[in-house]
Structure formats: C-alpha cells, structure tokens
Amino acid sequence: MCKCHINWGRFSVSFIFLFFISSSYSQALNEVGEWGGAIPFEIVPVAVANLPDGRLLTWSSQFPNTFDEIGDGYTYTELFDPNGNNGLGRALGMTLTDTDHDMFCPGINNLADGSILSAGGTTSERTSIYDPKTNLWTRAADMNIPRGYQGNVTLSNGAVFTVGGSWSNGAGNNGGKAAEIWSPESGWINLPGITGESIYNSNDLNLESQTNPLYRVDNHVWLWPAPNGKLFHAGPSEEMHWIDLDAPGGSISSAGFRADDTYSMKGTTVMFDIGKILKVGGATSYGESYNSTTPAKNNSYVIDINVPYPQSPTVISAGHLSESRTMHNSTVLPNGQVLVTGGLDRGAVFTDVGARHVAELYTPSLNGGSGTWKTVAEMQEARTYHSVAILMTDGRVFVGGGGLCDNLLNGCNNHFSAEIYSPPYLFDSSGDLAIRPIISHAPESSGYNSNITVTASIGITEFSLVRFSAATHSTNNEQRRIPVSFTGNGTYNITIPNRELLPPGYYMLFGLDNNGVPSKAATIKIGSALPLEIANENLIVDMQFEDASGSNALDSSIYSNDASIVEYDDQGSPVANAGNYSWTSGIIGGAIEFNGLEHSSNALIDIPSSASLQTLDEQITVMAWAYRNSAGSTIPETGKVANVGLFSHDYVSTLFFGFHNTLYKWAFVTNNGPVDLYAGRAPMDTWVHMAATYDGNTAKLYANGKLIAWKELSGTIPFKDDGSLQSHFTSSGFYDERIAAELPSYANGSGITDEINGKIDEL
Numbered sequence: 001m002c003k004c005h006i007n008w009g010r011f012s013v014s015f016i017f018l019f020f021i022s023s024s025y026s027q028a029l030n031e032v033g034e035w036g037g038a039i040p041f042e043i044v045p046v047a048v049a050n051l052p053d054g055r056l057l058t059w060s061s062q063f064p065n066t067f068d069e070i071g072d073g074y075t076y077t078e079l080f081d082p083n084g085n086n087g088l089g090r091a092l093g094m095t096l097t098d099t100d101h102d103m104f105c106p107g108i109n110n111l112a113d114g115s116i117l118s119a120g121g122t123t124s125e126r127t128s129i130y131d132p133k134t135n136l137w138t139r140a141a142d143m144n145i146p147r148g149y150q151g152n153v154t155l156s157n158g159a160v161f162t163v164g165g166s167w168s169n170g171a172g173n174n175g176g177k178a179a180e181i182w183s184p185e186s187g188w189i190n191l192p193g194i195t196g197e198s199i200y201n202s203n204d205l206n207l208e209s210q211t212n213p214l215y216r217v218d219n220h221v222w223l224w225p226a227p228n229g230k231l232f233h234a235g236p237s238e239e240m241h242w243i244d245l246d247a248p249g250g251s252i253s254s255a256g257f258r259a260d261d262t263y264s265m266k267g268t269t270v271m272f273d274i275g276k277i278l279k280v281g282g283a284t285s286y287g288e289s290y291n292s293t294t295p296a297k298n299n300s301y302v303i304d305i306n307v308p309y310p311q312s313p314t315v316i317s318a319g320h321l322s323e324s325r326t327m328h329n330s331t332v333l334p335n336g337q338v339l340v341t342g343g344l345d346r347g348a349v350f351t352d353v354g355a356r357h358v359a360e361l362y363t364p365s366l367n368g369g370s371g372t373w374k375t376v377a378e379m380q381e382a383r384t385y386h387s388v389a390i391l392m393t394d395g396r397v398f399v400g401g402g403g404l405c406d407n408l409l410n411g412c413n414n415h416f417s418a419e420i421y422s423p424p425y426l427f428d429s430s431g432d433l434a435i436r437p438i439i440s441h442a443p444e445s446s447g448y449n450s451n452i453t454v455t456a457s458i459g460i461t462e463f464s465l466v467r468f469s470a471a472t473h474s475t476n477n478e479q480r481r482i483p484v485s486f487t488g489n490g491t492y493n494i495t496i497p498n499r500e501l502l503p504p505g506y507y508m509l510f511g512l513d514n515n516g517v518p519s520k521a522a523t524i525k526i527g528s529a530l531p532l533e534i535a536n537e538n539l540i541v542d543m544q545f546e547d548a549s550g551s552n553a554l555d556s557s558i559y560s561n562d563a564s565i566v567e568y569d570d571q572g573s574p575v576a577n578a579g580n581y582s583w584t585s586g587i588i589g590g591a592i593e594f595n596g597l598e599h600s601s602n603a604l605i606d607i608p609s610s611a612s613l614q615t616l617d618e619q620i621t622v623m624a625w626a627y628r629n630s631a632g633s634t635i636p637e638t639g640k641v642a643n644v645g646l647f648s649h650d651y652v653s654t655l656f657f658g659f660h661n662t663l664y665k666w667a668f669v670t671n672n673g674p675v676d677l678y679a680g681r682a683p684m685d686t687w688v689h690m691a692a693t694y695d696g697n698t699a700k701l702y703a704n705g706k707l708i709a710w711k712e713l714s715g716t717i718p719f720k721d722d723g724s725l726q727s728h729f730t731s732s733g734f735y736d737e738r739i740a741a742e743l744p745s746y747a748n749g750s751g752i753t754d755e756i757n758g759k760i761d762e763l
Contacts, residue, residue, distance in 0.1 A: 029427040030434075032376040033359075038417040039085075042094040043076045045401040045418060046104065048388040049470035051132040052114040052506050052523060056080040056390065056398060061104030061122060064094055065414050066406045073100035073123060075137070077130075080418065082392050089398075089420055097137045101126035104404075107152025108470035109160045110478050112504035112529040116470060117160055119182070121148045127182070141187030147177045151221025153231070153477040155245070156499045158529025159183045161231065164196050164218035174214040179243075179250055183532035190537045191250035192558075198252045200237045204263040209285040209294060216286040220475045222269040224277055229500050230309045234258070234277055236265045240303070242310050248558035249537055256312035259301055266347065266473075267297065268330035270338055271480035272364060274501060275306035278318060278338050280362075283326040287347035287385075290412065294347040298324035300362065302371065318362065322375050325356045327474055329389035331397050332481045333423055334464050334510035334518040338362040339376075341399050341421070342383030343474075350405045350412040355382035359421065376424065381415055388471045391479070393508050393521040397421040425516050434517045442509055442522035446496045456519065458490045460511040466521070468506040502526050540612050543605070543731070543763040546590045548583050551576070553592065553605055559612040563731075565592070567603045570748040578602065581732075586761035587625045587687050594732045596755025598635060598642035599747035604755060605731035609721045613729055617716045622647050622657050623691035623702075624731075627759040630684035637746045645754040646690065647763065648734035649719060650726040656734070657692050658754065664708065666692035666701040670715030675699040679709035687761075725751075731763055732756045 044065055045058035059077040061067040076094050084090025106121035116130040117140070124146035128137045143162070150165025163179040177196035180188045200217040210216045222234040223243075231243035232255065240255040258264075258279065267282025279301045285294035300318040307313055321340065328343025339361055345354035357378045364371045379399065383389075387402040400418030428434045437457035446452050454463075463486050469479035482501050486494040494509075496502070508521030542556040543563065553563040567578045580603035584593045594603055607613070624646045635642050643665075645651065646658040655668040659682055666677040675694070680703045682688055691702040694717075701709040720727035725735040733755035740749070747753070 028429065029431045030424045030429055033424045033426070034422045035377050035379055036088060036420040036422070038381060038419055039089050039091060041078055041091045041400065041416045041418060043078050044386065044404045044414050044416055045078065045388060046386045046404050047106070047108060047118070047470070047472035048390050048398065048400070049108060049110060049116045050390060050392075050468035050506070051116075052468070052525070053132065054082060054393045054523070056082070056392070057116055057130060057132075058388075058400070059103055060404060062102040065404065065416075067104045067122065067404055069122065073102060074098055075101060075103040077137070079135070080398070082394060082396070082398070082420075089418070091418070099126070099128045099137045099139045101128045101139070103128060105148045105473060107150045107162050107165070108472060108478070109152050109154045110468045110470055110505050111154065111160075112158040112527065114468075114506050114525070117182075119143060119152060119160070119162060120146065120150060120165060124148050127188070141182070143180055143188045144190050145177055145180060149219040149473065150177065151223050151475065151477060153223035153225065154503045154505060155231065156225050156229065156503050157532065158504045158527070159532050161223065161245070163194060163223075164199055164221045166196070166215050166218050174212060175218070177218055181245065181532065183529065186532050191245070192537045193247060193249035193251045194243060199233060199241065201239050204237050207263045207284040208265065209292075210288050216265060217263075219286065220266065220473055222475070223477045224269070224271055224305065225500065225503055226305045227275045227500050228305075228307065228309045232305050232313070234269050234279060234303055236263060236267060236282060238262045240313070244309070253310055255310070258303065259315040259317065261299060261301055264297060266326045268328060268340070268474055270330045270332045270476070272332045272336050272338050274482055275304060276364070277303040277305065278330065278362060279303060280330050280338075280340055281321065281325045281328060281343065283347035285347045287349050290348055290351040292346060292348040296324040296326035296343065296345050296347065298322075300373070302364075316370060318370050319373055321360050321373055323356050323358060323360070327385050327387070328356065329383070329387060329399065329471065329474055329476070331389045331391050332466060332479055333391065333397075333425075334395055334466060334481070334508070334521075335425060335462075335512055335516050336364050336464070336481060336483070337423070339389070339397055339421065339423065341379065341389050341397070342387050342402070344384050349385045350403070352382035352384055352402070352413050355384050357382065361424075377421070379419055381417060381419065382413070383415065386473070387415070390469060390471055390476070391466060391508070393523060395423070395426065395510065395518045395520065397423065425518060434515070436517055437511050437513045437519040439509065439511055439519045439522045442524060445525040448496060448498050448502070448527055450496050452494050452496060452524075454492045454494055454509070454511075454522070455490070456492060456511050457513070459513055460492065461514045462512040463492070463494055464510050464512070465502065465507040465526070466510065467503070468508070496526060499527050504528050540616060541607065541729075541763065544589065545583070545586060545592045545761055545763075548590055559610065561607050561610055561613060563605045563607045565603060566606045568750040568752060569602065570750055572749050572751040584759060586759060588762055591759045591761035592732075593759045594756050595632065596733065597632065597757055598644075598754050599744060601733045601752045601755035602748070602750050604733040604752050607729040607731075609719070609727045609729065614719055614721055617719050618696050619694065620717070621691070621693045623689065624763040625687050625689050625761040626659075626756065627687045628659070628682070628684050628756060629758045632757040633684065637744070642757070643754045644756045645730065645732065645734045646760060647729065647731055648754070649729050650737065651734045653737060654719065655717060657690070664690055664701055664703050666699060666709070668694070668699070668717055670713060670717055672715035673713060675711050675713055677701045677709040677711060679703075732760060
C-alpha cells in the first residue's frame, strides 16, 4: 500500500505504477529514497541547466524528438518548474528559438550573472546565451574552432574554457580542437599551447573501438578549477593533466595517471568536497552503434587535487558499484553524497537494452578513505544515452530524457519525460517526510573572503554551497559542493571562501541538521567575473612602452617579438646613448619619444623578423597612438611636414604604416599589385589613433576610429626573411633601401629615415 505525501510526488503515480515500484517499499525510504512518477515533456530533454529562480532550462535540438548532424539553426527548449503541479513538478511547454544555432551536444556554462552559455554542437561554431530574466536566447560571438561534444567549464575568473570535441558538422570532422577561452568582452580567443591532441594518449586511441577513434577520444572532457588556481583535466583519458592559463597561450602538462584506471569514455566526475573529485564508471569505447558490446566499468576513484601545482594528485579507489555503467549521470547532494543514475551495461548508443534502472549512492569516508556504495530506489524509465540529471534547490534530483532518435533506429525509445528523486535524507525512520531545517533569511549576494549572516533553524550542524550547474551527455563540469565554516546557532555567521574554490555564479546554500536533513536552499550569487587577462594568439606584437629605461622595448604578446632601440650617426655607424630617444609618459602609461626628422633620422625601433611576424602576409591589423610635435616636424629645405613611419618593413618596396606629410598613409604590395591609401588630415601637437587592416581581399585605413579609405585587392604580402636589415620590422622610421643618388641632397648618411619628432604608444 502507498503512503502518500502531497509534496513529494506519490500522488502522481498511477495504480499500474504502484505495482512496478512496490519493491522500493520493502526497504525504508530513509535508506533508499523515492522516485516520483514520470512527468511528461514535449521534447526529449537532452540538456539541462539551473536558473537563478529555481526553474530548470532544458533543450533538445532542431527537433523535439531527434537530431541531424547538419543543423538548420533552430533549437527546441522547454522550462521546468519544480513547484508546479502542487510540488510534483511541471514542464511548461516547448518553444522554438531561432538564433541560427542548433544547440544539440554543446558545451554548457552557468555564467557569473546566472545566464546560460551554450557553445557549439550541431551548428558547431555558434555560441548562444540564455537570459533567465527575458527567457530568450541571443547570439554571442562564434568560436574560432567549430566543435561539439567538447568539455566546457567556468573558470575562477568567470571566463569560459573549452577544449576537444571532434564532433562537428559530421563525423568526418575530427581532431584539431585546441582550447579556447571566452569572456563577454573578448569573445573567443585561441590558446595554441593547449591542443586537442594533448588531452588523450596512444593507449586511449588503441582502446577506443570506434572505426575512427579520433571521432571520440577528445569528447566530453572532465575539467575542474582547482584550489591551487590552475585547471585540472581529470579524463576521460587515462592520463590526467594540469592546465596553466597564466602561461602565454596556455600550457598543459601531465598530472599522472588515474591509478590503475584506463580510458573511461562516458564516465562521470563530480566535485563532492573541496578539491575532491569522484570518478565513476565509463567504458573503453564510446559505442559506435546500438549493438556495440564494450562492457561498462563498475569502478570508482577519488581524485584529491588539493596539491601544489604541478604536483600529481592523490588517487585512491572508491570501491565498486553494484552495477557497471556508462552513459550514466552523477549528481552531488548537499551532504556530500553522490547519486548515480541511469546508464547502460555497455558502451552503446540509441538503445535501452542493458539499461540500469537501480540508482546507487556514494557516501564519502569521513577520514579520507574509500567511502561506500549502496543501491537505492529504481527509476521507472530507462535513462541511457542523451539522459540528464541535476540537483534542484529543494534538495531533490531531476533525472530526464534519453533517446532523441526517430523511433525507427533499431527500436530506440524517446523518453519525453523526467522523474524526480527524493534522496533518503528527506525521510525519517517511519517513512514520513523528515522535518527540515529552514533558512528564513540569507543575503542575495556575497563577495569572496567575506562573512555573511544567515538566519535559520536552531541546531544546524553543517552548511554547504552547491554551485548551479548544467549537464548534457553525462558531462557536468559546473557542479561542485563546498562545505563552509560558520559560527552561531539560529543566527549564523558563515565564511565565504575564495574564487579558487567558488567560481563566480549562483549557489545553493543548504543547512543540515544533526540527522543530515538539509533545508531547502537559499540562492546566493557569489562573486563576479573579472576582466579577462589572457594572451591572444592573434596578437603578434604588443609594444606598450612601459620599459621606462634602457635600449629595449618588450613585446607583451605571447610571441616575444622584443625590439631594440638602435641609433646610427650621420655616417651610418652604430652608436649608443646618443640622445636620440627618451622614455616618457604616454596616452596609457609610458611611451617612447624620438627627436628625428625625415632624411635626418638617427634612431628607430628594430624588431627582427620571426616566424610569427611572417604570418602577417595574408591578414594584418596594425594600430598605434602617435603624438607629433609641430615644432621640429617640418623639413627646412622643403617647408613640408615630414613623413613618419609607425610600422614598416622593407620600404619603399613592401609595407608602410604612418603619416605622409599631414595625411594618414597605409601602403603595401601584394603578389597581385600595390595598395596606396592616403587620406584625412592628421593634426599636430595632440594624440591621434591610427589603424589599418588587410584581410586578404580589402585594405582599410582608419583615423581616430573612423574609416577614411579602402581598396579591394587580393594576394599575399611578400615579407623578406633573409636576415638583412630590410627583413626587420621597424617603428619610428625604417631602414632606407634607396642609394644616396636617389635621396635628396640634405639627407644624412645614417641609412634610416622617417623618424618621428614626437611620441609613440601602444603599437
């Protein structure tokens, strides 16, 4: 006989279903928990994310019930209200969104402001952001590398990191999925130091039985911001890694192996305590079809990343599950337990044969040991490939989806439904709902390394923060549980730790009593995103002129194209400390100042040719601030304002960016002809900003942010790279290739010209 409690789902169970689940009543509910009845959806929920108001956002693909490898730019979404239908939960109906993005199999992030970022998938370069205030998706910057099935994670600074994910626009588009990082201000920036091939090894390739293993080995990457400030890669490869995003272009290094575990595609990881990650199951192959036979694993491990970088973490066995499983989901609970739901007994796709209905619950050891596993109540529906699970603010767990196929694919079943699991901690020993502590007041937001005051029931013995998260394809890199210290009783003073433990975003604050019963969560926004400070691989030279002294100008790009300030006398002999330049204040911080003149030049900034500079031959953008003094910038013999080269190479043959008298000038040659853009009127005795671009088809010239000239032309720029001075790149003039007979009579013999009389900054 069913004992019904209105708010926890048993009234929604049909008479027929009562017989199906009767076995779960043979054990105490405070031991096995309880599943509610199936809740109908209009879509197959293949992805899910927490929203700040407690609702869940779910979506499928360009279809509500299947997918296509070639996207048409639509996505079906459906909101879920956990409080709907008298607390049983209700799906609110599907909507069709056109952001030119089919968001099937993307990387997902819960951003610092509570919005949801979905990157890649079927429309594999697109990024879309869901605003929970407007309930609308909007288009964001495209990724540089099209991808799907990748791993995304929100970093401690609030930026988004992604790597891997060969699947994109068809199964043949494999490999080469290097890392990128995103912020709202920067869009996506490539990280060339972290390649897609860095996250797997030859053993993984040998184990993956897919016809083309490159299609799978870089999928669904497990990524965890670590307490030491670095990013930890936990798998699915057998080899773990540290990722250093402070290094120019990013870097990745081995963090050792996951004990005796092997490649574990479609396994799961979850952070259940500070720096402690539980890895569960998986298989040594993704599964190429419905009848693939690679057996699932029943192993689990605790990976302790509370170590200094780059030390390898400690990995211990966490024991074996009762049932092997892959394509399952793992969800951390407020008390640190981890619920494992669904999955299959083998690596296979689009099948429910071998589905695991029984859920399992992991309880960590209090003394750092292995912990324990036990089986809990069974679901009524199979939740296999394309199923999801996520913790809700009331302490229950949403589990839904599975399938997303056309029902003609080898008997594949679509699961247009979800089920809600009430964990054992919600029941007392009599099988009744436990009396829960109540958080009656908590702040809406908090900063880091601070204290907050919370009013709640007397007798709370533990507080924990669980980050709002998002899941698809058995991957949820956003969820983490962090226990927090506190003082008080009834009125509690809770310490909020640093952003290395709590990446910025929304968190569920739970209070637990001495029986382990959690409150419903108070929702707190913790921290905010920081401006992204990371090197851009597309930035080849970045001269900020903050050097202040000496004869070198450091390049702040990742390529270290550092420059020397060189001086020559009027006969062309090198000299030093001749007083031709000085360090001074600029438009931003420092600047460099010269006192030269066209054909009376004695100093310039010399940047030797390099492999990175040679890549500018097909596309180039150059910009600088310049301040030209009216006094000293006129050639006495002609009465004309002198020309000034701000960035040049092998001129007059190849490239010049600067001023022609009072005009802005952008000139270069390609193998298809020359470009000579002269335009505007450049004022003296003030800072002006100048920029020029060439994208392989069109040259453009800008002055103070306005487009002033352009020309269409294709081809490559023939930069020299022969070690001669003409192969160098220069600023404040250039090495003159002309012979004396081609120069005016008043020219000196230094061998350089077009030096500025004034300042240069931010080149």
